[in-house]
Amino acid sequence: MNDSHQRRQSPRLWILLSGLIGAASLSVFGQARVPAPGPASRADFAPKPPVTAKTAEEQAKTFVLPPGYRMELVLSDPDIDTPAVVEFDGNGRMFVVELRGYEQTLDGIDAIAPLYPSSNPQLNRELAQVLIYLGAPGVVQKTVDLLSRAETQEEQIHYVFHLRTVKSGWTPEDREKYFAWFKRDRAKDKRSPELTKWFADVGRDQTDGSSFPKFMANIKKDAVATLSDAEKTQLASLIATDAVVQRPTAERKFVKEWTMADIVPSLAEAASGRNFRRGREAFTTTQCILCHKFGTEGGSVGPDITGAASRFNRRDLLETIIEPSKVISDQYQNITVTKKNGDEVTGRLVEENEQRLVLLANPLTTDRTELKKSDVAKRTPSKLSPMPEGLVNTLTKEEILDLLAYIEAGGKREHAAFAR
Numbered sequence: 001m002n003d004s005h006q007r008r009q010s011p012r013l014w015i016l017l018s019g020l021i022g023a024a025s026l027s028v029f030g031q032a033r034v035p036a037p038g039p040a041s042r043a044d045f046a047p048k049p050p051v052t053a054k055t056a057e058e059q060a061k062t063f064v065l066p067p068g069y070r071m072e073l074v075l076s077d078p079d080i081d082t083p084a085v086v087e088f089d090g091n092g093r094m095f096v097v098e099l100r101g102y103e104q105t106l107d108g109i110d111a112i113a114p115l116y117p118s119s120n121p122q123l124n125r126e127l128a129q130v131l132i133y134l135g136a137p138g139v140v141q142k143t144v145d146l147l148s149r150a151e152t153q154e155e156q157i158h159y160v161f162h163l164r165t166v167k168s169g170w171t172p173e174d175r176e177k178y179f180a181w182f183k184r185d186r187a188k189d190k191r192s193p194e195l196t197k198w199f200a201d202v203g204r205d206q207t208d209g210s211s212f213p214k215f216m217a218n219i220k221k222d223a224v225a226t227l228s229d230a231e232k233t234q235l236a237s238l239i240a241t242d243a244v245v246q247r248p249t250a251e252r253k254f255v256k257e258w259t260m261a262d263i264v265p266s267l268a269e270a271a272s273g274r275n276f277r278r279g280r281e282a283f284t285t286t287q288c289i290l291c292h293k294f295g296t297e298g299g300s301v302g303p304d305i306t307g308a309a310s311r312f313n314r315r316d317l318l319e320t321i322i323e324p325s326k327v328i329s330d331q332y333q334n335i336t337v338t339k340k341n342g343d344e345v346t347g348r349l350v351e352e353n354e355q356r357l358v359l360l361a362n363p364l365t366t367d368r369t370e371l372k373k374s375d376v377a378k379r380t381p382s383k384l385s386p387m388p389e390g391l392v393n394t395l396t397k398e399e400i401l402d403l404l405a406y407i408e409a410g411g412k413r414e415h416a417a418f419a420r
């Protein structure tokens with residue numbers, strides 16, 4: 001900071017006289033400061049000699065400035081927010097005791113609410129958070145309006161997130177707008193330039209991250225919890241939860257219990273003349289999408305396989321599908337717990353403390369199995385992958401090749417394998 005900056009920052013000469021009644025202090029044509037309440041500001045009513053006012057020049061000499069700073073006396077209009085006492089002295093000078101906080105709510109809503117909404121998105125984000133917390137009148141409507149106008153998903157989520165626990169101040173229309181947001185056409189969301197650049201820098205398509213749908217579902221759950229029964233009925237169609245990922249609906253017939261040897265000789269055929277639509281359909285109907293993030297959608301039971309082609313050659317990719325337990329990535333490995341009575345339970349360890357273990361046996365449900373540690377004899381890494389075997393047994397060989405091409409193409413229709 002140079003000295004001209006310093007002048008711009010504080011156009012007024014601040015003169016603070018201490019020792020006045022309680023928390024109040026005196027300002028001479030300026031702003032008084034209210035010291036933070038605490039033991040140090042206890043009132044002292046003992047008689048004192050009158051405070052003799054110094055001239056501004058005299059007062060200025062008592063200021064200690066860091067090296068490189070210079071202070072200039074400038075004229076300024078009195079800027080007095082909350083005068084409590086105004087007196088003139090014998091020389092005709094006006095003294096004002098200003099009580100910051102006087103006639104304001106303790107938390108200062110009155111001071112900041114009028115600033116909201118501002119024309120600055122960053123400031124609005126901060127104000128939304130504070131004013132929602134303070135329950136400022138009208139804040140819900142203003143924030144819902146900002147939500148409707150916010151262009152980027154990041155900005156929208158900020159408002160949606162902070163509004164989620166607000167119980168009162170909603171009109172039915174604002175409630176509707178709020179819940180409709182979760183079903184909006186996301187193609188209309190703009191991308192923030194920073195975010196776009198981060199993805200571009202690492203050469204990847206912009207995605208939301210695999211936990212995104214869950215975060216949104218949690219925000220919505222909190223918001224639904226603030227609704228009255230009447231509101232829930234009224235908003236039923238908007239708050240109905242869609243499965244995070246559409247479950248496959250098509251019933252498929254068993255084709256063959258495919259082995260590596262059946263397909264490996266044909267693997268070269270996955271490189272060209274493939275059918276994109278059939279590949280994509282296979283990915284859904286054989287449930288891959290329920291467990292794997294692929295591009296911008298999919299579940300998170302297993303790893304993101306958008307870029308699987310860069311980690312696996314075609315043969316190994318086929319092997320992960322036909323023989324999932326041959327190589328199990330340890331991050332996803334299940335454990336088998338053997339109880340003292342001989343029973344075994346296999347699943348993903350999702351919670352552990354001194355007394356108990358919690359296992360998730362089926363990754364696609366929320367059925368949890370609790371085990372007392374005192375009942376456990378041993379636990380071993382499971383040799384079975386959480387990814388089921390035989391998923392592609394309802395596909396024809398051609399469809400399996402389409403599926404491989406679809407994964408290798410990262411889900412992109414423009415890929416050479418689909419060229420006609």
Ligand code: HEC
Pocket residue numbers: 283286287288289290291292301302303304305308311317320321324325327328329332333363364385386387388391392407
């Ligand atoms: C019930 C959940 C589930 C389903 C359904 C599922 N997978 Fe998996 N998959 C997993 C898990 C968990 C892993 C990681 C454990 C492992 O390596 O065996 C995995 C691993 C993989 C891997 C290796 C990824 C890596 O980076 O190591 C590929 C590729 C893969 N699956 C493809 C598929 C395809 C294709 C389908 C559909 C035919 C599918 N998966 C269906 C759960 C599933």
